[in-house]
Amino acid sequence: MKLFKYLKPYWFWAILSPLSMIGEVLADLWLPKLMSLMINEGVLKQNQEILVAIGLRMLLIVLLGGLSGSLCSVFASLASQNFACDLRKDVFKRAMGLSFQQTDKFTTGSLITRLTNDITQMQHFVEQCIRMFIRSGLMFLGGIIMMLSLESRFGLILLCSLPLQLLLMALVLKAANPLYAKVQKRLDAVNNVMQENVNGARMVKAYVQEEREVARFNEANDNLTDTNLRVAFIIARLSPVLSIIMNCSVVAILYLGGLQTMAGAMEVGTIMAAIDYNTRILHSVMMVSMMFQSIARGRASAKRLSEVLETEPAIKGGDYAPKTLGAITFEQVGFHYPGFEGRTVLKDLNLTVNPGENIAILGATGAGKSSLIHLITRFYDTTEGQITIGGKPIQDFDLTALRDKIAVVLQKSELFSGSVAENIRWGNPDATEEEIRRAAEIAQAAEFIEKMPDGYDSVIAEKGASLSGGQKQRLSIARALVRKPELLIFDDSTSALDLSTEGKLRRAIRQELKGTTLITVAQRIASVKDCDRIAVLEDGTLSAIGSHDELLKTSPVYQEIYRSQTKEGGMIDG
Amino acid sequence: MAEQKPNAMQAMRPGRRGPMMQVEKPKNMKATLKKLIGYIGRNRRNFFTLLGVTLSITAANLLAPALQQRAIDAIEASLPQKLLLMLGLMVLTYLMNAGLTYLQGIFSAKLAQGTVRTMRKDLFARLVRLPIRYTDTHNHGDIMSRMTNDVENISNSVSTSIASLCSSVLMVSGCFIIMICYSPLLALVSTLTIGLTLLASTFITKFMRKFFVRQQRILGAVNGQVEEMVSGYRTVMAYNRQERAVDTFNHTSDQLKKTAIYANIFGGFMGPVMNFISNVGFLLIAIIGGYLASLPQDHLLYITVGTIQAFILYSKQFSRPINEIANQYAAIQTAIAGAERIFEVMDSPIEDEGGNAPYNPKTVKGALSFQDVHFAYEPKKPVLQGFNLEVEAGQKIAIVGATGSGKTTVVNLLTRFYDIDRGSITIDGTPLTAIPRGKLRESLAIVLQDTVLFSDTIARNISYSKPDATMEEIEAAAKATGADKFIRKLKDGYDTLLTEGGSNLSQGQRQLLNIARAVLADPSILILDEATSSVDTRTEMHIQSAMVALMKNRTSLIIAHRLSTIRDADKIIVIDHGKVVEEGDHDTLLSQKGTYYNLYQSQFAGIAT
Secondary structure, three states: OHHHHHOHHHHHHHHHHHHHHHHHHHHHHHHHHHHHHHHHHHHOOOOHHHHHHHHHHHHHHHHHHHHHHHHHHHHHHHHHHHHHHHHHHHHHHHHHHOOHHHHHHHOHHHHHHHHHHHHHHHHHHHHHHHHHHHHHHHHHHHHHHHHHHHOOOHHHHHHHHHHHHHHHHHHHHHHHHHHHHHHHHHHHHHHHHHHHHHHOHHHHHHOOOHHHHHHHHHHHHHHHHHHHHHHHHHHHHHHHHHHHHHHHHHHHHHHHHHHHHHOOOOOHHHHHHHHHHHHHHHHHHHHHHHHHHHHHHHHHHHHHHHHHHOOOOOOOOOOEOOOOOOOEEEEEEEEOOOOOOOOOOEEEEEEEEOOOOEEEEEOOOOOOHHHHHHHHOOOOOOOEEEEEEOOEEHHHEOHHHHHHOEEEEOOOOOOOOEEHHHHHHOOOOOOOHHHHHHHHHHOOOHHHHHHOOOHHHOEEOHHHOOOOHHHHHHHHHHHHHOOOOOEEEEEOOOOOOOHHHHHHHHHHHHHHOOOOEEEEEEOOHHHHOOOOEEEEEEOOEEEEEEOHHHHHHHOHHHHHHHHHHHOOHHHHHO | OOOOOOOHHHHHOOOOOOOOOOOOOOOOHHHHHHHHHHHHHOOHHHHHHHHHHHHHHHHHHHHHHHHHHHHHHHHHOOOHHHHHHHHHHHHHHHHHHHHHHHHHHHHHHHHHHHHHHHHHHHHHHHHHHOOHHHHHHOOHHHHHHHHHHHHHHHHHHHHHHHHHHHHHHHHHHHHHHHHHHHOHHHHHHHHHHHHHHHHHHHHHHHHHHHHHHHHHHHHHHHHHHHHHHHHOHHHHHHOOOHHHHHHHHHHHHHHHHHHHHHHHHHHHHHHHHHHHHHHHHHHHHHHHHHHHHOOOOOOOOOOOHHHHHHHHHHHHHHHHHHHHHHHHHHHHHHHHHHHHHHHHHHHOOOOOOEOOOOOOOOOOOOOEEEEEEEEEOOOOOEEEEEEEEEEOOOOEEEEEOOOOOOHHHHHHHHOOOOOOOEEEEEEOOEEHHHOEHHHHHHOEEEEOOOOOOOOOEHHHHHHHHOOOOOHHHHHHHHHHHOHHHHHHHOOOHHHOEOOOOOOOOOHHHHHHHHHHHHHHHOOOEEEEEOOOOOOOHHHHHHHHHHHHHHHOOOEEEEEOOOHHHHOOOOEEEEEEOOEEEEEEOHHHHHHHOOHHHHHHHHHHOHHHO
16 A cells, blocks of 8 residues: 555544544443443432433533544544545646556546546545544454453353354355456446447437347346346345344343343343443444455555556656757657557658748558657657757657647647637637737637637637537637747648638738748648648658649659549649 | 444445435426336335335344343343243344345345346337437436436335335334333333434534535536546647646645535534434433332333333334434435436337338339428427428439538438428338338438447447348458458457447548448448548548449438549539528539539639639
8 A cells, every 4th residue: 555655644633533533432332331330220229319420421421422433533534635635636647747658558538537536435445444444443342341341251252253253254245246346347238238329329220220239238237137136145145144143142141141140240231231242343343344345445446546656757858948949850760659569650751840841741541640740749759760859859858848839739629618718828828818819810710709609708618519620620729829839730630620711721820920830730632732841641651742743743642642632633723 | 424334235335435425306206206116016026025024024123122121131030941931032033033134135136126127128128219319419428327327326225225214114113102002201202302313413414415515516626627637638738738737636626625524524423413312312211211110100100120121222223213214215315316317218209110101121212302391400490491302213412511501401301310390201202201110211321420330349340230141241341341451450350349339440440330331231222421521532532432332223312521422423412501502413513603613612622722
């Protein structure tokens, strides 16, 4: 449990809590004794004064016990909540610092679960440990001591019942445990069928496969029910077995105690107290074993969190932070995604992007266009060859300094909750309102933003679910423009715009951002025709480079793409 | 926090926590409850067995303190024989109790699982037959949660609540009757303290609630931030926003901590306060009982010392189930609210079987006619307004138009995913509504922009349109679309298992599988709704020949925005504002210099501008 260090700063609360627990446990243990006294001295001997006196003492103890119990829970929650809060912050910070390949490996879904569920699990776990575990332990020990102090022979009863109880519980739990994983699997299967049918309803209906889906679901459903029943049947054994042990020890106490009392060595109230202690002891054993279950669960969560915390960012920057970047050169660059050794994405790629140049990268899906962009921003590192910027290896650059000079508009527009203006301001936190408006205008977004009910203050809900694909792309572009970057990269990020809007956008960018290096990744020739140079990627390597007219004459690949988008050359002017 | 109870079933299930569970109130408790009981009633035998077993357990539980009391009396009176007898009876009772408890566990599990299984089954069978309108207008996550969370809640309630509610009610009434028989005055005292406990608990719960609600809200905010930043990490990183994200997150996280601690502090008082009140009651019984016992024996209210002890035991047994009922009440309410949502799905009208005109999907020629079709998804927002279209059998028709002009609606109407408001659509002269729905769809195949793949092998995904297809047929379909090439490169070829809707394939590959599926279906009418917009133009060109072959000899409706897909159509129709504004072939339309010409200029001829 390496996460223990997060509890350290709050050791004070973590220790105070069990300490005040002692008060509660003592009160709980004291009460049966007082009760027996009350019955022996007050009720049986019909002494009202003693009755009232003991009664008041009882109430006082209950009050004190309750108070220390409340304090205990306050301290426990102080410790566990602070612990969870620190842990959550650290894991989040670490998650934000992960490199792309690491986030991909964890998958975003899993990272989210770790940050939400697992943290909550850990918080509950720590709280339970502090409160329940220690409470049960104290209760167990205290109960045994009190019971033995009543009559040492009662120990014999405990000696029989305790090991038996532990053994039986272990047996039942051992039988049930492996089934839980199975239940989860079966449940996933049921949900999966459901999910597919909700999302693919059109396909199911179009091919009239309702019956088949129902059959598929029924099978998954029956499987789940069977497994659930198996678990329930096993668990159903636990409760009766435990109650037999508990009740038989009560009978044994009555018998042993009865003989003693009849011999005049014990009083009736004592037997009642012993029964009470017996119940508490066996109960606390049960609680402890339940705790072992939750320890197993806590451990799983802790492991998943440690995994995140122990992941060092795979990509670290240097400390070189120049004022301007300069030319970007790819020298014999090869690349495959981490973990996919067999699948080469880029190979032997040589390319230089000059400052201020307007260059396009064209190629089919899977040709390696986006990967090339990811290398420039150091989202990934090359696996062969190297990239230099202004003559310096890219690894020497400070990551923040490097990315501050670059603005990428990604293929998938990711927007965040907040207003339109806030989303654009992501590009540059210090941007003035004027700058934001200007960026929106260049991005051809101003028009639709102003039509929104609150203009720039309109709130974007659910990652822009209310916006069209083209609108989201234009907002992402505005976000990149407001950054006033040295290098602006469009990664196939105008695909949802119609050509006239795209044309206006390109003209505006050309006019407004003179001197900015522009890299455009695209599939449509129409989007890149006017670039200074077009680099044609084919199967991960540079197939041709040159202007539109040059490529039309020299590159067969380019010609083929061109034909596929126009059908026949004559149409261009038609 | 709630008192810890040795409820093995609940405590041992992993990953389930209740303390902060919010109680949800059902809207129409009575009607839902009635339906829910109907479901439980389907397992009538289990239900009544469970009830009988629970009744016996309660009786045993009521008997046990009486026996214990006799045993103590025997000890006091020094009657070893009687003590042994009583102890023997006790052991018997306990054994019986244990056996019954086991049966209770078995039957309540059977009842719960049986009920939930039927519910899930019915829910799914219903869901699959709901009209597309339902899935289109409801949040998918919300539909899913009915199947998962709501069903789970019901299962928990049925398995634990029913038994414990029954036994609690029986226990309370049993205890109450016995207590009244022993001493009405003490029974009154006991009842009063319990009333006080209940009052206090409602008061505290109400007071606490706002803290828990707040905690829940901030927790939602924390989770929301995590979700947003982690899934948008590419942008976060590209814009160097990590530090800001961490700052904001830390702030929310701190807030959560603070509220959670407040909630815990107030929540923590609950137990001790209850404990105190119940002890006050206990003390009152002891004092008043002591006083009554000291009265002269012929006094109306006189009781024996043994009675006081029995009373103490009974009053303990009396108060426990009352707390339990209060606890169960919340759980049951939540379950009923869940059941309400499930029944809401089940009560939604399903698609009918369609008409019963003779219609053979295999021999249909595929002549389509849309006459004066009007349609709106939402009232007062018309999409199609007087749409007319005649398609001859075997014709290739391309539909073009701006976004929102109603292109996809034509598909939705032809497949009867939605029904027209006015006008008529016919296939080979038969109105759509007269054709059996299943047979109608069997004669169509659609390929949509959003690919749909199931977690199954590639082969079975292709044969989705024809479950009895042979391997040869499947491979032939894959070859015809060019999917065969990439499938063979996969480790397990056609037996490769697709996970998460085919996330291990590229978008283009996914679409190829969907097209292969349509090829295999061999329909009379083919619909391609932006089918190739997600594959790049070169790949499209490579599958173009397959598409042409696919479209041969069948009526094809093509919705597309790429010129290459549209040019070869026999007829291009241009939709604008829900009406056909132009129709003809490519060259004719271009020469008209109308809407098509403008669309063409802005989209297809972009290279020239």
